[in-house]
Amino acid sequence: MITTSEIYAPIQEGLAKFEEQLRKAAEGSNLSLESCLDHILHSTGKRVRPAITLLASKFAGKHDENLPILMASAVELLHIATLIHDDTVDKSDTRRGQATISSLFGQDVAMLVGDYVFAKSATVVCDTNNVRVIRLFAETIMALATGELREIWEANDWEQPREKYFSRIFDKTGSLFCTAAESGALLSGAPGTTVQAMKEYGYNIGMAFQIVDDIIDFEGDPTEVGKPVGGDLIKGTFTLPAMIALERYDSQSTLKTLMDAKDEASLKKAVEYIRSTQAIQASYDVARDFQKKAIDSLTPFPDSPAKRSLKGIAEYILERRK
Amino acid sequence: MITTSEIYAPIQEGLAKFEEQLRKAAEGSNLSLESCLDHILHSTGKRVRPAITLLASKFAGKHDENLPILMASAVELLHIATLIHDDTVDKSDTRRGQATISSLFGQDVAMLVGDYVFAKSATVVCDTNNVRVIRLFAETIMALATGELREIWEANDWEQPREKYFSRIFDKTGSLFCTAAESGALLSGAPGTTVQAMKEYGYNIGMAFQIVDDIIDFEGDPTEVGKPVGGDLIKGTFTLPAMIALERYDSQSTLKTLMDAKDEASLKKAVEYIRSTQAIQASYDVARDFQKKAIDSLTPFPDSPAKRSLKGIAEYILERRK
Numbered sequence: 001m002i003t004t005s006e007i008y009a010p011i012q013e014g015l016a017k018f019e020e021q022l023r024k025a026a027e028g029s030n031l032s033l034e035s036c037l038d039h040i041l042h043s044t045g046k047r048v049r050p051a052i053t054l055l056a057s058k059f060a061g062k063h064d065e066n067l068p069i070l071m072a073s074a075v076e077l078l079h080i081a082t083l084i085h086d087d088t089v090d091k092s093d094t095r096r097g098q099a100t101i102s103s104l105f106g107q108d109v110a111m112l113v114g115d116y117v118f119a120k121s122a123t124v125v126c127d128t129n130n131v132r133v134i135r136l137f138a139e140t141i142m143a144l145a146t147g148e149l150r151e152i153w154e155a156n157d158w159e160q161p162r163e164k165y166f167s168r169i170f171d172k173t174g175s176l177f178c179t180a181a182e183s184g185a186l187l188s189g190a191p192g193t194t195v196q197a198m199k200e201y202g203y204n205i206g207m208a209f210q211i212v213d214d215i216i217d218f219e220g221d222p223t224e225v226g227k228p229v230g231g232d233l234i235k236g237t238f239t240l241p242a243m244i245a246l247e248r249y250d251s252q253s254t255l256k257t258l259m260d261a262k263d264e265a266s267l268k269k270a271v272e273y274i275r276s277t278q279a280i281q282a283s284y285d286v287a288r289d290f291q292k293k294a295i296d297s298l299t300p301f302p303d304s305p306a307k308r309s310l311k312g313i314a315e316y317i318l319e320r321r322k
Numbered sequence: 323m324i325t326t327s328e329i330y331a332p333i334q335e336g337l338a339k340f341e342e343q344l345r346k347a348a349e350g351s352n353l354s355l356e357s358c359l360d361h362i363l364h365s366t367g368k369r370v371r372p373a374i375t376l377l378a379s380k381f382a383g384k385h386d387e388n389l390p391i392l393m394a395s396a397v398e399l400l401h402i403a404t405l406i407h408d409d410t411v412d413k414s415d416t417r418r419g420q421a422t423i424s425s426l427f428g429q430d431v432a433m434l435v436g437d438y439v440f441a442k443s444a445t446v447v448c449d450t451n452n453v454r455v456i457r458l459f460a461e462t463i464m465a466l467a468t469g470e471l472r473e474i475w476e477a478n479d480w481e482q483p484r485e486k487y488f489s490r491i492f493d494k495t496g497s498l499f500c501t502a503a504e505s506g507a508l509l510s511g512a513p514g515t516t517v518q519a520m521k522e523y524g525y526n527i528g529m530a531f532q533i534v535d536d537i538i539d540f541e542g543d544p545t546e547v548g549k550p551v552g553g554d555l556i557k558g559t560f561t562l563p564a565m566i567a568l569e570r571y572d573s574q575s576t577l578k579t580l581m582d583a584k585d586e587a588s589l590k591k592a593v594e595y596i597r598s599t600q601a602i603q604a605s606y607d608v609a610r611d612f613q614k615k616a617i618d619s620l621t622p623f624p625d626s627p628a629k630r631s632l633k634g635i636a637e638y639i640l641e642r643r644k
Contacts, residue, residue, distance in 0.1 A: 030468055032475045085437060089430040108411040111433050112471045115407060115440065119463035122444060126457035134456055135448040141441035146352055149434045153354045 002312035010305035011054040014069055018050050021073040025120050036101060036113050040080055045096070049180040050076045052205070052313065056184030056198040058306035060191075067187040070127050074137065075180045077121035082144050082176075084114035089148065133183045140179040147172025155236030158246065158259050165243060169210040170203070177206025197297045201310060204294035208317045211287040214239035216320065218275055230271025234264060240286060242270070245279035284318070291318055324634035332627035333376040336391055340372050343395040347442050358423060358435050362402055367418070371502040372398045374527070374635065378506030378520040380628035382513075389509040392449050396459065397502045399443035404466050404498075406436035411470065455505045462501040469494025477558030480568065480581050487565060491532040492525070499528025519619045523632060526616035530639045533609040536561035538642065540597055552593025556586060562608060564592070567601035606640070613640055 008015060026037035050072030057068035086092075087100040088110040094100060102110035118141060125137045150168045154160060170178075181202025185195040218241050220229040232239050245255055258270040274280070294314045301307050330337060348359035372394030379390035408414075409422040410432040416422060424432035440463060447459045472490045476482060492500075503524025507517040540563050542551040554561050567577055580592040596602070616636045623629050 029464075030472060030475070033468065033471060085433060088433065107429075109471065109474060111407060111410065112467050112474075115437075115467040116464055116471070118437065118440060119460050119467060122460035123457060123464065126453060126460055129453050131448060131451050131453060131456070134453070135445060138441050138444035138448055142351075142438055142445065145434050145437040145441060146355065149355060149431065149438070150352060152431060152434075153352070 001315060002308060004312075004316070007309045007312040007316070008051065010058060010309055011051060014054040014065065014072070015047065015051065017066075017069045018047075018054070018072045018076070021069060021124070022076060025073065025077055025117075025124065029116070033113065033116065036105065036109070037117070039098075039104070040084065040101065040117075045079075047076065048209075048313065049079055049176060052177065052180045052202060052310070053184035055306045055309050055313075056181040056201070057188035057190075058304070059185065059194050059198070059301055060188035063187070063189045067128050067130070068184050070124055071133065071183045071187055072180075074121045074124040074128075075176065075183070077117055077124060078137070078141065078144075079176060081114050081117035081121060082148075084110055084117060086148065088114065128187060130187060133186055136179055136183060136186075140175050143171045143175035147175070151237055154238070156238075156262060158238055158242075158256070160238060162243060165238065165240060166207065169207060169214075173210035173213070174203055174206030177209065178202040181205075193300070197300060200297040201294050201314075204290045204297065205314055205317060208287045208290035208294065208314070211240055211283060211290065212318060212320050215241055215280055215283050215287070218271065218280060230268065230274070233259075233271055233274070234267045236262075240283045241274050241279045244282045244286075245274040245277045248282070249277035249279055287318060291315075323637060324630060326634075326638070329631045329634040329638070330373060332380060332631055333373060336376040336387070336394070337369065337373065339388075339391045340369075340376070340394045340398070343391060343446070344398060347395065347399055347439075347446065351438070355435065355438065358427065358431070359439070361420075361426070362406065362423065362439075367401075369398065370531075370635065371401055371498060374499065374502045374524060374632070375506035377628045377631050377635075378503040378523070379510035379512075380626065381507065381516050381520070381623055382510035385509070385511045389450050389452070390506050392446055393455065393505045393509055394502075396443045396446040397498065397505070399439055399446060400459070400463065400466075401498060403436050403439035403443060404470075406432055406439060408470065410436065450509060452509060455508055458501055458505060458508075462497050465493045465497035469497070473559055476560070478560075478584060480560060480564075480578070482560060484565060487560065487562060488529070491529060491536075495532035495535070496525055496528030499531060500524040503527075515622070519622060522619040523616050523636075526612045526619065527636055527639060530609045530612035530616065530636070533562055533605060533612065534640060534642050537563055537602055537605050537609070540593065540602060552590065552596070555581075555593055555596070556589045558584075562605045563596050563601045566604045566608075567596040567599045570604070571599035571601055609640055613637075 022041050026034050026041055029037065053072040053075050054068050083095065084101050087095055088102040088107050091102070092100050093103040101113055122137065125134050128134070147168060150171060154164065154168060178199055179202070182195060182199040185198035214232065217232045217239070218230055221227060228234065233242055250256055255270055255273050258266045258273065291314050295311055298307055298310055344363050348356050348363055351359065375394040375397050376390050405417065406423050409417055410424040410429050413424070414422050415425040423435055444459065447456050450456070469490055472493060476486065476490060500521055501524070504517060504521040507520035536554065539554045539561070540552055543549060550556065555564055572578055577592055577595050580588045580595065613636050617633055620629055620632055
């Protein structure tokens with residue numbers, strides 16, 4: 001399997017410029033805001049989304065290489081803004097072992113800092129001067145907010161069809177992966193077929209990513225100490241493992257009875273029940289289907305370092321729990 | 323004095339299309355979101371900002387009249403988004419007698435609905451296809467968030483200079499008035515001098531607006547039942563009346579002692595003290611200076627219905643308490 005440093009190799013220079021661009025995002029703002037932003041911008045995540053933007057720009061001829069770098073920064077800033085607001089909604093104290101803005105400065109400040117970062121991301125996209133990409137970006141912010149709202153509004157509804165789950169996780173997660181890939185291709189001046197292929201890659205990788213996230217919630221995430229196993233179901237969020245368990249592994253309605261009770265103790269038992277079934281494995285199979293589609297969307301392109309990296313990211317998506 | 327219907331007369335058609343455009347903003351979203359949005363979009367405010375955008379577009383030759391209408395809708399949507407987040411920060415139950423989103427659906431939903439409306443406003447601006455205006459708009463969102471953050475961070479600092487207050491209220495309020503006017507002129511294809519004049523009009527009208535708001539907080543707003551008189555100072559927000567009272571009407575340091583105590587009882591006494599001085603009147607004088615500058619910025623233009631309306635809005639800004 002490709003190593004992570006091999007994945008990042010074709011975009012090493014771009015990623016360095018991206019980090020520089022990201023640092024600039026804090027500059028020129030209010031002093032207290034700068035220190036707030038410093039705290040979040042430099043707690044480096046894996047930078048998966050910006051990497052996808054940069055890689056997706058490598059399938060076209062000569063173009064202004066600064067444009068995908070700007071876009072990569074905007075995509076990461078947008079991701080960071082959603083994390084700030086998500087942590088505020090979830091009242092999370094830490095993320096990846098670091099104190100959240102809301103735990104450090106309060107929920108009100110966190111909401112407003114999130115607003116600032118949303119707006120900052122939009123100004124960075126404006127620097128691309130590409131109205132189609134700017135519009136795509138604004139629509140993505142709408143999708144992300146809708147996804148989080150749907151998670152609240154569609155909670156505790158164990159009757160919702162699979163399509164509702166898929167469209168919800170697209171809003172919540174897939175949309176940004178999709179935009180990351182599509183905009184990278186668009187800003188490289190790639191032809192329509194390439195843009196479409198990258199969009200499909202982004203869509204499928206994003207869906208696989210969120211399904212794996214939903215599985216990890218049942219398996220327990222070793223990197224998130226103190227996070228309860230099955231926390232999603234306990235707060236009413238209906239995800240794929242629970243759906244599959246209800247559909248295929250509940251002939252006695254044991255699980256349904258527990259879930260319908262809706263109290264915490266019953267839901268905790270429901271989590272244990274789901275973990276004991278093959279639903280987790282079956283959910284991985286669904287994620288693998290999306291992964292496969294992501295890789296298939298790259299078929300038209302000849303072998304290249306960027307193609308190998310995108311395939312590598314698709315492979316890693318399913319290995320995240322390790 | 324010009325009547326309000328005379329003010330709105332030159333843009334009647336534009337305002338009707340604006341309302342239609344605003345209604346469209348709720349369409350096509352998630353069903354629960356639509357009902358949330360219906361609640362806010364149709365609780366009609368005075369539509370001052372969109373009126374300024376439409377009027378500012380009337381000082382140029384032939385142009386696509388749809389562009390200022392789109393911009394007016396975006397400006398109002400942005401204003402609504404900030405109100406949703408402000409009510410969430412302030413934990414306000416009502417605004418203009420109507421239940422707030424946060425009181426109806428909870429703070430988390432309010433934050434996310436606000437995010438959605440921010441993003442929606444940005445997509446509407448994208449429809450203008452004018453990158454300069456889109457960028458101006460994104461920068462305005464940053465300023466608005468910064469203004470609210472500064473209100474939190476600069477609280478209880480009675481030493482801050484007048485300029486800090488002015489720049490804070492520009493961020494919080496002036497920036498959107500400024501953008502409303504400037505973008506209207508820009509989208510009408512007006513020459514640079516006209517754009518600059520409209521920008522100055524917007525800046526000065528916005529500053530006057532916020533100063534009057536800060537005065538009303540000390541006078542008590544008859545339209546906001548149950549809102550405590552002097553609520554700003556009690557929560558630590560240092561505004562012009564308190565600044566002037568400390569500077570000019572506190573030779574015995576009575577007020578300073580009360581304010582330095584910082585407990586609610588002392589601050590309530592401080593509010594009474596300020597109300598008993600000429601600081602309120604002196605604050606009106608400052609607002610009047612900004613009002614005058616707003617009107618002066620219109621001097622280069624020949625008499626027209628739009629010019630009379632902009633002057634009329636400037637006059638009404640100081641009459642809001644009645």
